Amino acid sequence: MLSARGIAVAFGGVKALDVVDVEVGPGSIVGMVGPNGAGKSTLFNCLTGVVSPDAGTVELDGKDITRWPTERRARVGIGRTFQTARADPNSTVCDAIMTGFTVSTRQCMLGAFLSSPGVRAEEKQFKARALALVDTFDLGNPDALVGELPAPHRRLLEVARTLAGDAKYLLLDEPAAGMDSLDRQILSKVLRQVADRGIGIVLVEHNFGFVLSLCDEVTVLASGKVVAQGTPEHIREHPEIVRVYLGQGTP
Amino acid sequence: MRTFTVLGRHRNLLAYAVVIGIVISVAQGRESIYDVGVSILVFGLMGIPLALMYGHGGIISLCQASFAALGGYATSILTVSHGWSAWEALAPSILVPGVIAYLISRPILRLPELSLALTTIALAQLWYGLVALGGDRTGGHVGLYGMPALPFGDEQLGGFLGIAVLVAAAIWAFENYVRSARGRALNAIRIDPILARSVGADVARERALVFGVAAGVAGLAGWYFSLYVGFLSPDSLSFTQSFAVLFMVVIGGRRSSIGPLIGSTVYILAGDLLPGGVAQGVVFGAMLVAVLLLLPDGLASLGGIVRRVRRRPPGSGSAAPRDPAPAKRERAHA
Structure with missing residues (x-):
């Protein structure tokens, strides 16, 4: 509650x-x-x-x-979206959704620099979950740039990113x-x-x-x-x- | 599949390795070419973490050379006055600037971009003053000399390969980081700190860590530089060099791992070819304006633009937006 x-x-x-x-x-x-x-x-x-x-x-x-x-x-x-979509227009749809995983990631800084096996496994899992969200929200090509999405889809993207964060x-x-x-x-x-x-x-x-x-x-x-x-x-x-x-x- | 993605991620590293190979085969042991190559790579090593920090994290620093100097001085003092070997001085030369940068960054990084840049200038000046007034300990204005040689073998080739490998490691780590959750958090912070916080990023900590790592890698460049030259004075890694590093990162490409190397190549070669300081100033100034206007992501973004234009099938623009009319209808409800 x-x-x-x-x-x-x-x-x-x-x-x-x-x-x-x-x-x-x-x-x-x-x-x-x-x-x-x-x-x-x-x-x-x-x-x-x-x-x-x-x-x-x-x-x-x-x-x-x-x-x-x-x-x-x-x-x-507690996840939130914004009145104006705030995702980076130059990132891909998939990456924008994956930003939502920031809250649940277990990656440490050194692991991220070295691309440790743990980091790679987690990234793979994040990617699969993000692609599933692209499907759920009918966002089309996951590799398209956020800036190319029509405005309503950018809003759906915001919701998808928030859901990624559990x-x-x-x-x-x-x-x-x-x-x-x-x-x-x-x-x-x-x-x-x-x-x-x-x-x-x-x-x-x-x-x-x-x-x-x-x-x-x-x-x-x-x-x-x-x-x-x-x-x-x-x-x-x-x-x-x-x-x-x-x-x-x-x- | 796996090999393919790993190669795709490290495409820049591969290109870099090819260029280094060509340089070595062309140089045929000529000292002058290795010397130029080392200058380019030392600046590149300072620039690559700055590209991560600025291009991805939105943090401008004008004291990257000062952190290199800090690493260089740590190396020089430990080796000359305390008899440490070059390898023993390696860890302190990274940790001293890294930890100092991390500690001072917490209050600094709260400032908006411009005040942050100005504060890093002040830090660089403070550091310059401290070194110059340091007396026997830092060698004062005269500087320190008598450091041991680089531990990569005596030949020119060994020294060149040493820095080439350090730069390769930096490119590799850069490419890994920007594809991790931490890298995405860093980008979110640059785009919009409020967004970054809403996805759970600790903005202050994330920025301070990257600032510290960038200073640590600069310290590594300072370690190499002081041993390569065998002499270090307050002017060898000064404020001018900090500006130069930022210039290279912007010219070459602040979001790319090899952008700083492209920038340092342009800077060093143009500096050697152009006659005097005035001519250099004019050319570099014009270059900066041209890049900022035409290629905000630097020369490194040229490749990507060419690829994108070629890949786009004829006649397909961006996805056609759907009927925008409903927005008007909705206002009636409100």
């Missing part, structure tokens, strides 16, 4: 988050939606360790990780932004498969429809406060949500 409780963050007097709770268990998909400035990115950053909250705690399986830096969270199985929880920052319905279908299908393997997923999204169709739990934020929280069915019928977001004819 990854949970954030009573999170409050203020940026120079502006309350970005005003006592917000959110939690995700193994195998479930939790979505955070809301307009720009709602505080969903700030909440996301508190979970990843980029922002340290003024009040409240972030816990992983009962352990307080509120002050842990990003890399330490990565090592206990994450127990995935934090996805607007994974479907700029995707067409076909890519969104691939993404939904893969995320559902990932969740079925017992991995908890938290995603921040603009797109209401995508979140409601994919997630098990949805948190709607506005101006740093929770407007509604619950299952997609609950959200769909929530009077406030219907009035503000769904009542205007958009699905």
Whole structure:
């Protein structure tokens, strides 16, 4: 269970988050939606360790990780993606995914310089796993350069890289932004498969429809406060949500 | 299959070995050719770890020659004043600069790229001052001499082969490293430290280790250089040389294991052929501008570009992007 409780963050007097709770268990998909400035990115950053909250705690399986830096969270199985894809445009798709193994590698520096048998064996295994992920995400040629991939595929690549790191929880920052319905279908299908393997997923999204169709739990934020929280069915019928977001004819 | 991949990984090493073979067969024992070759290779040995550090890790250093000097001085002091043999001085000449670099790098490497470069300049100057003021211990401005000969046999060929083998080892280790998980972490740090941290890399430690290793290999070059020349003064591996090493790495190719060697070859040969300091400055300056504008990854990237152009079947551009329209639709939901 990854949970954030009573999170409050203020940026120079502006309350970005005003006592917000959110939690995700193994195998479930939790979505955070809301307009720009709602505080969903700030909440996301508190979970990843980029922002340290003024009040409240972030816990992983009962352990307080509120002050842990990003890399330490990565090592206990909290992986994340970024709003803008950050992979090196000049590396190959396969290499970009293999960057995700940084968190689990046992290679020491000397072994890496000498290409010791242990390092070679591990690299072989990493390569096979990366190629399997290329297949799962339908990314095409593993030797293509990341810069040549269309933008939506670069986002899928980000998710693939995070999965390579054996994450127990995935934090996805607007994974479907700029995707067409076909890519969104691939993404939904893969995320559902990932969740079925017992991995908890938290995603921040603009797109209401995508979140409601994919997630098990949805948190709607506005101006740093929770407007509604619950299952997609609950959200769909929530009077406030219907009035503000769904009542205007958009699905 | 296995042999093929190993060869593919060490293609640069193979090319390097062929060139060394040609040089030896052409030289026919002529001292002048070996001398030029040794200069090129000593600079190359300082440059190869800098290419790893800068081209892959994004860390600029302008004190690579100072670390070589540190290794050279460790060698000279131990052999001249304490009677150590050349082999006995080998480990200290690597460890002294390596450990010192590692220890001072933790605070330095937190700085952004430019301030880091400036700090390494300051370090080089500090080191220069310390050596010059060192009195009898360092030989002061005059320098130290009387080191034992290189332990690779007396002949010119032995000395040349010695440095050639050290450089070969550096190329081999470089190629191994960039294909390991550690190498990928180093590249992630250069591209984006936030990304690197999100995949679990300890950015400060990873950078400090590479900085330390680069200094250690520079120290090895200093060990060789001080024994080859048999004389070491504060000016023999000075700040100018640190600049020259960075220049070679950028010209030759900062991401390639043999880029620094291509760069040092250009630098040394052009330096021998061009008349005075002014002409050299103009030519090197023009070269630097041209490479930075046209070939950001240096002369070594020419081969790759040619290969890629030839391999691409006619008419196939990059993968056609799919319909970008949905992005517009989505904004309506927000």
